[in-house]
Amino acid sequence: MQIHNNTLIAECSSYDFKEMLERKKVKSWFKSVSAFANTFREQTHQEWSDKYLESFGLVTSDGKLTNAGLLFVDNCTVFQSRIFCTRWTGLYKDDAISSVEHRANLVLLLKYGMDFIKNYTMSGWVKMPNYRLNLPDYSDRAIFEGLVNHLIHRDYTVMGGEVHIDIYDDRVELVSPGAMLDGTQIQDRDIYKVPSMRRNPVIADMFTQLDYMEKRGSGLRKMRELTEKLPNFMPGKEPQYQTEAISFYTTFYNLNWGENGRIPVEEVANMVNSTLEKYPVNEESSVNTFGDLQKSSVKQKRLGRTAQSILDLVILDGSISQDKMAEKIGVSKRAIEMQIANLKAKGLLVREGADHRGYWRIVIKPE
Numbered sequence: 001m002q003i004h005n006n007t008l009i010a011e012c013s014s015y016d017f018k019e020m021l022e023r024k025k026v027k028s029w030f031k032s033v034s035a036f037a038n039t040f041r042e043q044t045h046q047e048w049s050d051k052y053l054e055s056f057g058l059v060t061s062d063g064k065l066t067n068a069g070l071l072f073v074d075n076c077t078v079f080q081s082r083i084f085c086t087r088w089t090g091l092y093k094d095d096a097i098s099s100v101e102h103r104a105n106l107v108l109l110l111k112y113g114m115d116f117i118k119n120y121t122m123s124g125w126v127k128m129p130n131y132r133l134n135l136p137d138y139s140d141r142a143i144f145e146g147l148v149n150h151l152i153h154r155d156y157t158v159m160g161g162e163v164h165i166d167i168y169d170d171r172v173e174l175v176s177p178g179a180m181l182d183g184t185q186i187q188d189r190d191i192y193k194v195p196s197m198r199r200n201p202v203i204a205d206m207f208t209q210l211d212y213m214e215k216r217g218s219g220l221r222k223m224r225e226l227t228e229k230l231p232n233f234m235p236g237k238e239p240q241y242q243t244e245a246i247s248f249y250t251t252f253y254n255l256n257w258g259e260n261g262r263i264p265v266e267e268v269a270n271m272v273n274s275t276l277e278k279y280p281v282n283e284e285s286s287v288n289t290f291g292d293l294q295k296s297s298v299k300q301k302r303l304g305r306t307a308q309s310i311l312d313l314v315i316l317d318g319s320i321s322q323d324k325m326a327e328k329i330g331v332s333k334r335a336i337e338m339q340i341a342n343l344k345a346k347g348l349l350v351r352e353g354a355d356h357r358g359y360w361r362i363v364i365k366p367e
Contacts (some may be wrong), residue, residue, distance in 0.1 A: 040052070040209060040210075053069070056202065056205060056206055056209065057069070057201075057202035057205065057206075058072060058202070058206070066202065067156070068200065068202035068203050068206070071105060071106050071156070071203065072105050072106060072107065072206065073105055074105065076103070076104055076105040078156070079103075079159070080156050080158065080159065080160070080161055080162060081103060081104065081105065081106065081109065081156075082101060082102060082103045082109075082162040082163070083101070083102050083109050083112065083113050083162060083163045083164070083165060084099070084100075084101050084162055084163070084164045084165070085098075085099070085100050085101075085102070085112070085113060085116040085117075085164075085165045085167075086098070086099040086100075086164075086165070086166050086167065087099075087116075087120040087167045088166065088167065088168050088169075090168065090169055091168050091169055091170055092168070093166070097120070098120065100116065106151050106203065106207075107210070109151060109163070110147060110148065110151060110212070113147050113163070113165055114143070114144060114147060116165060116167075117143055117147075117165065117167065117172060118140075120167045121136075121137045121138055121167065121172070121254075122136075122137050122256070123135070123136035123137065124136075124256065124265055124268070126265060126268070126269045130301060130302050130303055131302065131303045131307070131308055131311060131348070132308060132311075132312075133231060133272075133311075133362070133364070134311075134312055134315040135231065135232045135255075135256060135265070135268055135269075135272070136230065136232075136255070136315060136316075137254045137255060137256050137257070138172060138227075138252050138254065138255065139223075139226045139227045139229075139230055139252075139316075139317075139318075140316045140317065141226050141316060141317035141318070141319065141320075142222070142223040142224075142226040142227045142239065142252065143172060143252055144212075145213070145219050145222055145223045145226070146174050146219075146223055146239070146250045146252065147163075147165070147174060148207060148212050148213050148219070149213075149219045149220070149223075149250070150163050150174050150175075150176040150248065150250065151163060151176075151203075151207075152198075152200060152203050152204050152207055152213065153176075153178060153198070153199050153200065153204075153248070154176035154177055154178045154199075154200075154248075155176075155177045155178030155199065155246070156200065158177040158178070158246065161176070161177030162176075162177075163175070163176045164176070169254070169257060169261075169262075170253065170254045170257040171251055171252060171253050171254060172251070172252045172254075173249060173250070173251050173252075174249070174250040174251075175247055175248070175249050175250075176247065176248055177246055177247055177248075178199060178246065178247070178248055179243045179244075179245070179246050179247065179248060180197075180243055180248075181197045181199055182197065185242075185243050186220075186241045186242060186243045186248070187240075187241065187242045187243065191220040191221055191224065191241065192221055194220065196218075218357075220241060222319065223239045223250070223252075224238050224239050225318075225359060226317070226318050226319065226359070227239055227252070227255075229318040229352075229359050229360070229361050230255060230315065230318075231272045231315075231362050231364050232255045232256065232268055232271065232272050233255055234255065234271065236253075237253045237255055238253075239251060239252050239253075240253075256268055272364050303343075304339070306329060306331055306335060306336070306339045307339045307342060307343055309325075309328075309329045310325055310329070310336065310339055310340065310343065310349070311343070311348070311349070311362060313325055313328060313329075314349070314360040314361075314362060315362070318359040318360050318361065319358075319359055319360075320360070322336045322337065322340065347363055348362060348363055349361070349362060349363065350363055
């Protein structure tokens with residue numbers, strides 16, 4: 001095998017370059033990456049070009065795949081590129097409701113993992129005087145950040161190792177091979193002071209280009225802050241991180257689960273706002289299976305569709321930008337700006353922190 005300029009370019013400590021790349025058929029084996037060409041255009045303001053394959057570190061200058069590149073191709077042959085997803089029946093690894101294994105490239109593994117998590121977690125809602133307040137079990141974006149973190153920073157040299165997604169009644173656990181690079185224990189560190197050390201820089205850069213992570217390496221902090229911004233968050237429910245031997249664990253706690261099981265929606269409402277006391281529900285009210293207080297006796301003008309959609313998006317991702325809101329809702333950015341100003345004026349929405357690194361927070365008790 002020829003090695004270009006006596007230089008090895010790959011992700012791991014062992015190197016295995018594959019056959020020559022057919023540059024005229026890039027999309028035939030890089031379909032998953034090509035499918036996100038629009039996201040490259042939004043981030044770089046340029047059209048997708050084959051030159052990015054080399055500049056991103058996916059291929060060498062003489063057209064050979066790096067190990068990192070192999071992790072993004074269709075029909076990925078890296079045995080370790082797998083996730084095991086299991087929904088357990090209770091709080092421990094006893095019987096499983098569902099269990100599935102996926103072997104694919106990293107883009108597809110992220111999709112399959114998130115699909116599985118969404119299928120086996122819940123999101124209730126309570127009717128407020130003039131809007132609907134979603135009360136999800138978990139922060140969708142925080143779990144997304146967590147799964148991205150495990151796919152990026154896992155140790156791919158561990159044969160037989162894979163990312164595990166274990167869903168219990170009271171928590172979601174993500175586990176992957178690869179402890180802290182500096183040998184410390186994450187549970188003994190202040191996550192706000194942990195420096196960014198990337199085990200797989202090419203994979204990290206690629207996920208950054210796909211807008212799946214921030215380049216600053218602030219994933220642990222962001223997971224915690226996104227969770228803390230949810231209206232039904234309670235102290236003690238912060239995501240927890242732990243390293244054991246050669247594994248890294250991330251645990252997200254179900255915000256709607258208590259010592260005696262799932263918390264009734266009435267109690268969740270009381271915890272976040274004393275809702276039932278401040279806005280009593282009349283005798284005709286009904287409660288759906290976790291989540292719907294209907295027919296409030298307080299009659300107020302309901303928020304419009306766009307304003308409600310903004311609140312829904314903020315619940316899913318407190319770090320969402322106004323541009324992304326406009327894209328998802330299908331309205332102009334100007335319309336988003338006007339609705340946000342209206343929500344702020346009503347005391348329902350505030351912005352915390354800087355524009356780029358800040359978060360939206362829904363105010364449950366408007367003045």
